[in-house]
Amino acid sequence: MVDNILLGLQVVLQPSNILSCFLGGLLGTLIGVLPGLGPVGAIAILLPTTFHLTPVQAIIMVSGIYYGAQYGGSITSILLNIPGEASSIVTCKDGYQMARRGRAGPALGISAFGSFIGGTVGIIFLMVLAFPLVKLGLTFGPPEYFSLMIVGIVLLTSLSSKSVIKSLVVGAFGIFLSTIGIDPMSGNPRFTFKIYTLMDGIGIVPVAMGLFGIAEILTNIETGIKQEIYEPRGLGASIYPTLRDWIDSKWAIVRGTFIGFFLGVLPGGGAILASFASYVVEKKFSRRPEMFGKGAIEGVAGPETANNAGAQGSFIPLLAFGIPCNVVMALLLSIFIIHGITPGPLLLKDHPNVFWGLVMSMYLGNIMLLVLNVPLIGIWIKFLKIPYPLFFPFIILFCLVGVYSLNNNIAELVIMILFGVLGYLMRKFEYDPAVLVLAMVLGPMMETAFRRSLIMYQEHFYIFFKRPISLGLLILAAFLLIYPIFRRRRHFLLEDAEEA
Amino acid sequence: MNRLDQIDSLVWLLVGVLIILGSLTSLKIGTANDPGPGLLPFLSGILVTVFSLTVFLKATFQKRSEEKNVRNLWANLHWKKVIYAIAALFVYALLLERVGFLFMTLLLFIFLFRKIEPQKWKLVIGLSVFASVGAYLIFDRMLQVQLPRGLFGF
Numbered sequence: 001m002v003d004n005i006l007l008g009l010q011v012v013l014q015p016s017n018i019l020s021c022f023l024g025g026l027l028g029t030l031i032g033v034l035p036g037l038g039p040v041g042a043i044a045i046l047l048p049t050t051f052h053l054t055p056v057q058a059i060i061m062v063s064g065i066y067y068g069a070q071y072g073g074s075i076t077s078i079l080l081n082i083p084g085e086a087s088s089i090v091t092c093k094d095g096y097q098m099a100r101r102g103r104a105g106p107a108l109g110i111s112a113f114g115s116f117i118g119g120t121v122g123i124i125f126l127m128v129l130a131f132p133l134v135k136l137g138l139t140f141g142p143p144e145y146f147s148l149m150i151v152g153i154v155l156l157t158s159l160s161s162k163s164v165i166k167s168l169v170v171g172a173f174g175i176f177l178s179t180i181g182i183d184p185m186s187g188n189p190r191f192t193f194k195i196y197t198l199m200d201g202i203g204i205v206p207v208a209m210g211l212f213g214i215a216e217i218l219t220n221i222e223t224g225i226k227q228e229i230y231e232p233r234g235l236g237a238s239i240y241p242t243l244r245d246w247i248d249s250k251w252a253i254v255r256g257t258f259i260g261f262f263l264g265v266l267p268g269g270g271a272i273l274a275s276f277a278s279y280v281v282e283k284k285f286s287r288r289p290e291m292f293g294k295g296a297i298e299g300v301a302g303p304e305t306a307n308n309a310g311a312q313g314s315f316i317p318l319l320a321f322g323i324p325c326n327v328v329m330a331l332l333l334s335i336f337i338i339h340g341i342t343p344g345p346l347l348l349k350d351h352p353n354v355f356w357g358l359v360m361s362m363y364l365g366n367i368m369l370l371v372l373n374v375p376l377i378g379i380w381i382k383f384l385k386i387p388y389p390l391f392f393p394f395i396i397l398f399c400l401v402g403v404y405s406l407n408n409n410i411a412e413l414v415i416m417i418l419f420g421v422l423g424y425l426m427r428k429f430e431y432d433p434a435v436l437v438l439a440m441v442l443g444p445m446m447e448t449a450f451r452r453s454l455i456m457y458q459e460h461f462y463i464f465f466k467r468p469i470s471l472g473l474l475i476l477a478a479f480l481l482i483y484p485i486f487r488r489r490r491h492f493l494l495e496d497a498e499e500a
Numbered sequence: 501m502n503r504l505d506q507i508d509s510l511v512w513l514l515v516g517v518l519i520i521l522g523s524l525t526s527l528k529i530g531t532a533n534d535p536g537p538g539l540l541p542f543l544s545g546i547l548v549t550v551f552s553l554t555v556f557l558k559a560t561f562q563k564r565s566e567e568k569n570v571r572n573l574w575a576n577l578h579w580k581k582v583i584y585a586i587a588a589l590f591v592y593a594l595l596l597e598r599v600g601f602l603f604m605t606l607l608l609f610i611f612l613f614r615k616i617e618p619q620k621w622k623l624v625i626g627l628s629v630f631a632s633v634g635a636y637l638i639f640d641r642m643l644q645v646q647l648p649r650g651l652f653g654f
Contacts, residue, residue: 163555165551165554165555165558166551166555168547168551169509169512169548169551169552169555172516172544172545172547172548172551173512173515173544173548175540175544175547176519176541176544176545176548179540179541179544183537185537186528186536186537188527188528188537190526190527190537190538190541191522191526191541214589217585218582218585218586221578221581221582221585221616222577222578222579222581222582223577223578224578224581224617388617389613389616389617389619390613390619390623390627392612392616393608393609393612393613393631394631396589396608396612397605397608397609397631397635400589400592400593401635401639401645401647404596404645404647405639405645405646408646410593410594410596410597413592413593413596414590414593414594417586417589417590417593420586420589421586424582428573429504429505429508429573431508446540447540450535450540451535451539451540454532454533454534454535455533455534455535458533459533460532460533461532
């Protein structure tokens with residue numbers, strides 16, 4: 001273990017990697033602060049830029065954006081009552097109330113420290129769990145992988161805030177989209193309609209940028225975001241939480257770390273679910289539940305810790321099995337693949353520098369974010385004052401140049417715009433675009449595992465039910481699909497948090 | 501009855517059926533022990549069809565009648581602006597290589613600033629020139645992205 005940590009440090013402490021880590025964290029925070037631009041959209045927009053970097057730099061930077069966004073999201077929640085990120089929605093409840101009572105400083109402070117604790121302890125869990133999980137992953141054959149990916153898609157659909165059946169429609173459609181292009185096993189073109197660009201398949205970057213970047217802008221244009229420029233109240237005397245604050249929030253931070261991490265590990269989980277779950281749990285455990293919603297510091301500390309721990313936890317399925325459990329991880333997977341690295345059980349053996357470099361960069365990133373976060377708050381607020389009508393054309397420009405620079409191909413711009421329109425309509429009709437992207441990323445891996453299972457074992461579709469791990473996973477998937485029918489209140493966590 | 505979901509599920513149903521037909525007519529499905537390139541598209545088409553049919557049936561037999569209909573989805577919203585923006589993006593994509601990045605980006609910015617949430621002309625021109633020239637210098641000159649030159653050759 002010590003060797004590995006040293007290896008990781010050696011990788012991270014190269015100046016170019018420190019810089020990528022710093023830039024990632026900084027960009028992530030900025031994105032977290034700006035409402036209407038989430039980490040998914042931002043990473044999608046920046047994907048093409050990362051092609052010019054080394055694999056380690058690219059992966060460190062994109063990871064930094066993800067956990068940096070968790071820090072940034074809390075700032076606007078507390079000061080302005082606007083969640084910069086979905087994972088900071090619950091922080092608004094008590095964070096903003098604390099700010100209104102002149103305690104914005106300690107609220108920001110405890111969320112920064114909580115984020116740091118959740119983040120760093122999450123990394124320790126990640127390091128400890130990596131080896132056993134990788135060993136498990138190595139025993140998996142194609143049937144187990146196929147079933148695991150089914151669980152991944154099903155979990156994301158059942159956790160999605162939209163209707164489960166609608167998410168399944170979108171998921172199946174995403175798998176279909178991933179089969180467009182030359183079939184890797186037989187060489188046959190599929191659904192290409194003799195269009196040259198479609199031979200290579202539909203790229204994940206234009207799709208993600210369309211569904212998240214362009215579609216988000218179209219939705220915002222339509223509602224006509226009228227920004228009110230709030231002058232945040234004074235930050236209070238100090239940003240450091242008092243001893244009393246620490247005593248009030250210490251258990252919230254501990255529980256938040258565990259809840260966050262383990263919900264993050266679940267496929268489909270991640271930071272958003274973690275923060276909601278933590279808030280509900282804290283309210284249940286609290287000796288003064290009546291204070292929640294009126295500025296209880298535990299209500300800030302718990303969720304803010306949990307969303308960072310969850311962000312770290314969600315790296316595990318990707319690193320250990322090569323299976324992304326949310327859209328950000330799906331985009332990260334495509335970065336790995338573009339750089340010729342396959343994440344999964346062999347990552348630790350074949351590319352230890354990437355794995356340990358990434359893990360150690362998370363420590364470095366969390367420390368930098370903690371140090372930077374507070375002094376930079378003033379600057380972030382200035383960014384918030386840029387009116388949206390002046391700001392959105394620049395996001396469009398980034399999308400256009402980003403997609404064009406992939407292959408200098410106009411057809412990909414058209415694909416992005418089409419998916420932008422599709423994403424806009426999907427939001428209208430309440431279909432979840434995240435499921436589509438995840439299914440598209442998993443699609444090619446699923447197809448290979450599926451067809452290999454059938455060819456290798458010559459046992460028809462029974463093979464997936466004959467092998468115990470595969471069967472277990474499929475039963476789990478079936479349970480997850482059937483469960484919500486019996487339990488009507490599917491989003492009990494979200495609803496509880498809404499009511500709370 | 502939920503009108504809205506009836507409509508969107510029918511669209512998906514059509515998509516699903518087209519996928520199935522496409523897989524059957526243009527690709528080899530193979531057998532379970534010898535899967536062909538068409539197997540997964542075929543199965544995913546079946547899933548799209550089955551799931552969208554479920555959405556349709558659920559919407560049809562839903563008891564509480566909701567006030568939702570397509571017109572309501574766009575009521576009180578600036579939907580014309582969305583159409584302008586989409587149209588502008590398509591025009592941009594189609595003319596980009598012929599006219600060139602610098603000029604098209606300038607036009608796109610002027611259009612977006614004026615048409616979506618109208619700004620003062622001074623601001624519009626200033627920001628648009630700043631954005632297009634700045635993006636050209638950063639992406640084309642510094643990052644070597646090779647943006648289309650078009651009419652003017654720069």
